[in-house]
Amino acid sequence: xxxxxxxxxxxxxxxxxxxxxxxxxxxxxxxxxxxxxxxxxxxxxxxxxxxxxxxxxxxxxxxxxxxxxxxxxxxxxxxxxxxxxxxxxxxxxxxxxxxxxxxxxxxxxxxxxxxxxxxxxxxxxxxxxxxxxxxxxxxxxxxxxxxxxxxxxxxxxxxxxxxxxxxxxxxxxxxxxxxxxxxxxxxxxxxxxxxxxxxxxxxxxxxxxxxxxxxxxxxxxxxxxxxxxxxxxxxxxxxxxxxxxxxxxxxxxxxxxxxxxxxxxxxxxxxxxxxxxxxxxxxxxxxxxxxxxxxxxxxxxxxxxxxxxxxxxxxxxxxxxxxxxxxxxxxxxxxxxxxxxxxxxxxxxxxxxxxxxxxxxxxxxxxxxxxxxxxxxxxxxxxxxxxxxxxxxxxxxxxxxxxxxxxxxxxxxxxxxxxxxxxxxxxxxxxxxxxxxxxxxxxxxxxxxxxxxxxxxxxxxxxxxxxxxxxxxxxxxxxxxxxxxxxxxxxxxxxxxxxxxxxxxxxxxxxxxxxxxxxxxxxxxxxxxxxxxxxxxxxxxxxxxxxxxxxxxxxxxxxxxxxxxxxxxxxxxxxxxxxxxxxxxxxxxxxxxxxxxxxxxxxxxxxxxxxxxxxxxxxxxxxxxxxxxxxxxxxxxxxxx
Numbered sequence: 001x002x003x004x005x006x007x008x009x010x011x012x013x014x015x016x017x018x019x020x021x022x023x024x025x026x027x028x029x030x031x032x033x034x035x036x037x038x039x040x041x042x043x044x045x046x047x048x049x050x051x052x053x054x055x056x057x058x059x060x061x062x063x064x065x066x067x068x069x070x071x072x073x074x075x076x077x078x079x080x081x082x083x084x085x086x087x088x089x090x091x092x093x094x095x096x097x098x099x100x101x102x103x104x105x106x107x108x109x110x111x112x113x114x115x116x117x118x119x120x121x122x123x124x125x126x127x128x129x130x131x132x133x134x135x136x137x138x139x140x141x142x143x144x145x146x147x148x149x150x151x152x153x154x155x156x157x158x159x160x161x162x163x164x165x166x167x168x169x170x171x172x173x174x175x176x177x178x179x180x181x182x183x184x185x186x187x188x189x190x191x192x193x194x195x196x197x198x199x200x201x202x203x204x205x206x207x208x209x210x211x212x213x214x215x216x217x218x219x220x221x222x223x224x225x226x227x228x229x230x231x232x233x234x235x236x237x238x239x240x241x242x243x244x245x246x247x248x249x250x251x252x253x254x255x256x257x258x259x260x261x262x263x264x265x266x267x268x269x270x271x272x273x274x275x276x277x278x279x280x281x282x283x284x285x286x287x288x289x290x291x292x293x294x295x296x297x298x299x300x301x302x303x304x305x306x307x308x309x310x311x312x313x314x315x316x317x318x319x320x321x322x323x324x325x326x327x328x329x330x331x332x333x334x335x336x337x338x339x340x341x342x343x344x345x346x347x348x349x350x351x352x353x354x355x356x357x358x359x360x361x362x363x364x365x366x367x368x369x370x371x372x373x374x375x376x377x378x379x380x381x382x383x384x385x386x387x388x389x390x391x392x393x394x395x396x397x398x399x400x401x402x403x404x405x406x407x408x409x410x411x412x413x414x415x416x417x418x419x420x421x422x423x424x425x426x427x428x429x430x431x432x433x434x435x436x437x438x439x440x441x442x443x444x445x446x447x448x449x450x451x452x453x454x455x456x457x458x459x460x461x462x463x464x465x466x467x468x469x470x471x472x473x474x475x476x477x478x479x480x481x482x483x484x485x486x487x488x489x490x491x492x493x494x495x496x497x498x499x500x501x502x503x504x505x506x507x508x509x510x511x512x513x514x515x516x517x518x519x520x521x522x523x524x525x526x527x528x529x530x531x532x533x534x535x536x537x538x539x540x541x542x543x544x545x546x547x548x549x550x551x552x553x554x555x556x557x558x559x560x561x562x563x564x565x566x567x568x569x570x571x572x573x574x575x576x577x578x579x580x581x582x583x584x585x586x587x588x589x590x591x592x593x594x595x596x597x598x599x600x601x602x603x604x605x606x607x608x609x610x611x612x613x614x615x616x617x618x619x620x621x622x623x624x625x626x627x628x629x630x631x632x633x634x635x636x637x638x639x640x641x
C-alpha cells in the first residue's frame with residue numbers, strides 16, 4: 001500500500017521541520033526526510049544526489065527503499081536492479097529485489113535473486129518456502145474460484161480501505177477528507193489523513209459518504225474498526241492521540257493504538273477510551289472482535305514478536321482485558337501479518353507478506369480442526385489476491401458477501417475497496433457402513449463420474465467410513481462404491497442442481513458382506529514395484545504376479561480384480577500419467593500371459609503421481625527407498641464368486 005501497511009508498521013513523526021538548514025546538505029536533508037517517513041519528499045532529494053553523482057550508490061539504495069515503503073514495486077525494482085550490482089552489497093538487497101520482482105509477476109527472475117540471497121548466507125523462511133514450492137503460482141491460479149469481485153462504487157481517488165458492514169451501514173477509512181478548506185497532508189505519501197466514514201446501503205445502492213458522528217475522527221489517522229454484535233461498542237485504530245493530546249515514543253514517533261467507543265442514543269460515538277495493552281513505544285491496531293465478544297484479535301509490532309508485525313489475541317471480560325497472546329509460528333512470520341478478521345464461524349482471515357503469496361500482502365484463511373485448533377493456513381487465491389497489496393478482509397455472517405481492499409492495477413485511487421460475492425465450493429460427501437453391524441467401512445473405494453459417465457476422481461473412505469470431495473454446482477454426478485469384502489452396490493446419483501444456499505449433498509452406502517468374507521480376509525496380495533522410469537516387470541514382481549495368477553486360476557476361479565498403477569513424483573505430471581498407464585498395461589499383459597481371462601481384470605488404470613503413499617512430492621528431499629514405495633501396481637479384489 002502507499003499506504004496502509006503504514007497504518008501499523010510505520011507511523012508519524014511529529015515536530016519535524018521538513019525544511020533543513022543549508023549547512024546539513026542535501027544528503028542529510030534527504031536522510032532526515034526518510035527517517036521521518038516523508039518518502040515522497042525524500043525521493044526528490046535523493047534523485048538530485050544521483051543526478052549530481054554525489055554518493056550516488058547510497059542514494060540509489062535509499063531510492064529503492066523509499067519506493068518499497070511506498071509499495072511501488074515497479075520503481076523499487078528499477079533501483080534495486082542497480083543496487084544489487086554494487087560491490088559488497090548487503091544480501092538483504094537481493095531479497096528485497098526478489099520480492100519486488102515477484103510483485104511484478106516476474107517469478108522466474110525473482111528466483112535467481114532468492115538463490116543469490118541464500119548463497120550469500122541470508123536466512124528468511126519466505127525464501128525457502130518459495131524455493132521449495134516451485135508450482136505455487138500455477139497452483140494458486142488453478143484453485144477453484146469462490147470469490148467474485150467488483151470495485152465498490154464509493155471509492156475515491158485516494159486511499160479507501162477497511163470496509164465493515166453492519167445493520168445496513170458500511171463504515172470504512174478514507175483519505176478523501178471532504179468538507180475542510182485546508183487539507184492536512186500525511187508526509188509519507190502526500191495524501192490527506194485517514195478518517196472514518198459511513199454509507200447507508202440499500203441493495204447495490206449506496207448513499208453519499210459522511211464522516212461518522214462523535215469523537216472518533218481527529219486530525220491524525222483513524223483506521224480499521226470492529227463493532228460488537230449489538231452495534232453499541234466500536235474498537236478502532238487511531239494514531240496515539242486522546243483528548244487532543246498527541247503521544248510519542250522516545251524517538252518522537254507517534255504510534256498506533258486501539259481505542260474503544262460507545263454509541264449513544266443520538267447515534268454518536270462517544271466515551272472514547274484507550275485499551276490498557278497499548279504502548280507509547282510500539283503500535284497496536286487492526287482490531288477484530290470475536291462473535292461472542294470475549295476475544296479481540298489485533299496486529300502489533302510489540303517486542304518479542306516473530307517478525308515486523310504479528311497477530312495477537314487478548315481476552316475480554318467486561319471492561320477487563322487479559323494479557324495479549326501471540327498466535328504463533330503457523331500464522332506469524334519474519335514479515336508483516338496484518339488486518340486480522342475473525343468470522344462468526346471461528347475462522348481467522350488475515351493479510352501477510354511473509355507467507356507464500358503472489359507478491360506483496362496476500363489474504364489468508366485458517367482452517368480449523370474438529371477441536372477448533374488451526375490445522376492449516378490457505379491462500380485465498382485469485383481474484384481475492386493479486387501481485388500487489390490485498391488486505392482488510394471482511395465477510396458478513398452468512399459467508400456470502402463482503403469486502404477487501406487492494407492497490408492492484410486498474411483501481412480508481414490508491415487503495416480501493418472491492419465488494420465480493422462468495423459461492424462456496426460444493427461437496428459430495430457421505431458414509432459407507434456395513435449393512436449387518438452398521439459399523440463404518442474403511443478403505444472402501446469411491447469413484448465419482450461426471451454426467452457423461454467419465455470418471456473424474458477416486459478416493460478411499462477413512463477410519464470413520466466417510467469421504468468428501470469438492471465438485472461443481474448445477475450438474476449431477478454418479479457415485480460408485482466397492483470393497484473386496486463386500487458385494488457390489490448399485491451406483492447413486494449426486495445432484496448439485498438447484499443448490500443455492502447449500503454447500504454439499506450426502507450420498508451414503510450400506511454394503512452387504514460377501515459370503516466368503518472369512519476366506520477373503522486370508523487373501524494377501526502384495527503390491528508389485530517398478531524401477532525408476534521403467535515399466536518392465538522385475539523378477540520380484542513376477543513372484544507376486546504368479547501368486548495372483550494362481551489365486552485366480554486355481555483357488556478362486558471366479559475372482560475379479562482391478563489394477564491401478566502409480567509413479568513417484570519425479571518427472572512432469574503428464575509424463576507420469578503416461579508412465580502409470582504403461583505400468584498398468586505391463587501388469588495386465590503379464591497376468592494374461594499366465595492364462596488369466598482378460599474379462600476377469602475389470603480395470604487396469606494408470607494414475608501417475610496423483611496417489612503418493614508418502615510426502616515425497618515435488619521439491620521434497622526423499623530417499624530412493626521412499627520414492628520406491630510410490631512406483632507400484634496395486635490390486636483390488638472386487639468379486640470372489
